[in-house]
Structure formats: C-alpha cells, structure tokens
Amino acid sequence: MIKFISKYALFLLVAFCASCRQNQTEVKKNSTNFETKDSVTSYGPNTMVRNVKQDSNGNILIAASFDGILRYDGKSFTNITGKIGSLRFWDVLEDRRGNLWIATTDSGVYCYNRNSFQHFTNKDGLVNNRVMDIYEDKAGNIWFATGGGASRYDGKAFRNFTTKDGLSNNDLTTIMEDKTGKLWFGTRGEACFYDGKTFTIFKNKDGKAFNNVWSIIEDRKGNIWFGGTLIKDKKGSVLVVEVGLWRYDGNTFVKVSQRGASVVMEDKKGNIWTTGAVKPNGYWALSRYDQKFLYNEKPTVTEIMSIKGTGMLCGILEANDGSIWFGSLNGVYRYDGKTITDFKSKERNN
Numbered sequence: 001m002i003k004f005i006s007k008y009a010l011f012l013l014v015a016f017c018a019s020c021r022q023n024q025t026e027v028k029k030n031s032t033n034f035e036t037k038d039s040v041t042s043y044g045p046n047t048m049v050r051n052v053k054q055d056s057n058g059n060i061l062i063a064a065s066f067d068g069i070l071r072y073d074g075k076s077f078t079n080i081t082g083k084i085g086s087l088r089f090w091d092v093l094e095d096r097r098g099n100l101w102i103a104t105t106d107s108g109v110y111c112y113n114r115n116s117f118q119h120f121t122n123k124d125g126l127v128n129n130r131v132m133d134i135y136e137d138k139a140g141n142i143w144f145a146t147g148g149g150a151s152r153y154d155g156k157a158f159r160n161f162t163t164k165d166g167l168s169n170n171d172l173t174t175i176m177e178d179k180t181g182k183l184w185f186g187t188r189g190e191a192c193f194y195d196g197k198t199f200t201i202f203k204n205k206d207g208k209a210f211n212n213v214w215s216i217i218e219d220r221k222g223n224i225w226f227g228g229t230l231i232k233d234k235k236g237s238v239l240v241v242e243v244g245l246w247r248y249d250g251n252t253f254v255k256v257s258q259r260g261a262s263v264v265m266e267d268k269k270g271n272i273w274t275t276g277a278v279k280p281n282g283y284w285a286l287s288r289y290d291q292k293f294l295y296n297e298k299p300t301v302t303e304i305m306s307i308k309g310t311g312m313l314c315g316i317l318e319a320n321d322g323s324i325w326f327g328s329l330n331g332v333y334r335y336d337g338k339t340i341t342d343f344k345s346k347e348r349n350n
Helices: 002-020
Strands: 024-026 033-035 039-041 049-054 060-064 068-072 077-079 089-094 100-104 109-112 116-120 131-136 142-146 149-153 157-161 172-177 183-187 192-194 199-201 210-218 224-235 238-248 253-257 263-266 272-278 283-289 301-307 313-318 324-328 331-335 340-342
Touching: 049 331, 060 089, 060 100, 060 324, 060 331, 068 089, 089 131, 100 131, 142 183, 149 172, 172 210, 183 224, 210 263, 224 263, 224 272, 238 272, 253 283, 263 313, 272 313, 283 313, 301 324, 301 331
Parallel strands: 049 089, 049 313, 131 172
Antiparallel strands: 024 157, 033 116, 039 077, 049 060, 049 324, 060 068, 068 077, 089 100, 100 109, 109 116, 131 142, 142 149, 142 172, 149 157, 172 183, 183 192, 183 210, 192 199, 210 224, 224 238, 238 253, 263 272, 272 283, 283 301, 313 324, 324 331, 331 340
C-alpha cells in the first residue's frame, strides 16, 4: 500500500510538472548570432522614433523604426543595429545585466551583449514575432508584449500567456509591474491585470472596460496612470468612446484629462508627462501636468510642443540631466526646460 501511494504521488508530480511546461519553451542553444559593426553619424534619425530610453552609462537609446537602434553619447549617434538588416524597430531596454533587448514588429527580439546579437523568434518560444514593448520585472524576468500574447523569458525558457490562460486580449501594447507585484497589461482591446493566478479586466464604477491602452505607469504614491478609451455605447458598428488620461488609486478610476495619452511618464519632480491627440482639433501634443495640481478638478496642463496635420508624438524619457526626450514620426527631440532641439540635419529638415 505504501509503495502504491509513493508511485501515485510520483505520477502526480510528473503530471503537474508536465502541465507547467505546456506553455514554456526551452530556448535552443544554437540560436543565430549576428556580429555587429557600428556606424556613426552627427545627426539623429529622420524616421519614426517610437521609444527613447537611457542606459547605465548615460547614453540615450533611440528606437527609430526604419533607421535602427541609435546610441547618442552627447556628441554623435551610433547605429548599433546596422548589420541586422532592414527591420521595423519599436523598443529597446537595458536589463540589469547590461544586455540590450531590442523589439521589432516583424522579426521578434534581439539580445545584444555589447559584442554580438542573439535572435529570438516564435521558433525559439516567443509567442509572436510582432513585439511592441519590453519590460523587466523585479525578479529579472524579461517580458514581451506581442501581437499574439505575452512572453516571459527567465534566461533559459519562454513562458507564454494568451487568452487561453485568461489574458483579456492577445494583441498587447504594454506591460508594467506595480509595487505589489501585480502585472498590468495594455492591449488593443480591453486592458487587464494579473495577480499571479488570475487575469482581471479593470473597469470603472459603471462596469465599463478601458480599451486601446498603450502606456501604463505607477507613480511614486502607488497610483496607476494610463491613457485609453472607454466604450460608452455602441450604435450598430459604430463605437461611442471617451478618450482621456486616467488615474487609479486602488479603489476608483478618475478621469484626469480629456487629452489623449498614448504615452505616460512621471518625472523626478512628480509631474506627469504625456504625448497624445488633443481633440476636437485633432493635433498631437507633448503635455506636462504640474504635480502640485494633479488632484485638482482641472489639473494645470502646460503644452510643451504640438504637431498639427498628420504628425504625431511618441515615447518620452526624462534623462539623468533632467532633460525630456521624445519621439515623433520624423525624428527625436530634446527639451531642456527652455529650448526644444531637433537633431536632424538642416538638409533633412527642409
């Protein structure tokens, strides 16, 4: 009888481990490596800059869709992805080990160890090759928001999360872990959060879900900020939506502004910065919400820059020196508190 129980327990353990590995894929050791040869220029990109980050050495990292990943050291721009090929670059992140992770929307992700690139695609376990966001959690896992779900990489294997696991929508845009360890997912559909066991769609007091959320942050007070649309009604095939910047204090979702917020950032002083469309005029703006008035009924908003017509503004970074960097459809800008600098050459500006 004792032998039978031991064998049965062993069977359950094996079955449990097999179940845990169903959505986990070990990365093949023979993943292709690409040697790199940097190219240097005095000018910045003139194509869409979706995200701007900073590495541990203080260099500005620029994800320019069709130009590549550029590193700016204060004097010149170095293209570190020149040998990879013509891809659509979307995001870049330096992890705690000093590796650079690079997202593309057509060819998965690359890991750059400062010497060579390792390429990861769905053949290696990544859930989808269209990657929109890269995030490192507190445990050092690297998360990827993709067009087919979320992938978590622990350095050895990928663990994937999709609607089959409870994710609200497989078309992800952003991922963020809050101070409690809860993971927040923005999607092109309904946004949700994950407590390690269950995915929950977050809704306002009327039970309406937030849709098309592209950016989620947690401020120093523990509030969650995001930009998104609220579907108020549906008339046939036409959706009646409410666009804005939202804040969640753990109990209530509050609409802070009617300005669109495709990207949200908190600076060192506690000001909230956004880029997004301003309606009804429809132009795009870089906006700053003064931290002293964030909880007023009508917070004070300063419009730093606007682009009319078909232009748009994208990712935002506060650099170590306090300057604000932000992307656009045709390059990258820096705001030092007084002046906005465009890094394109005069010929490319004309």
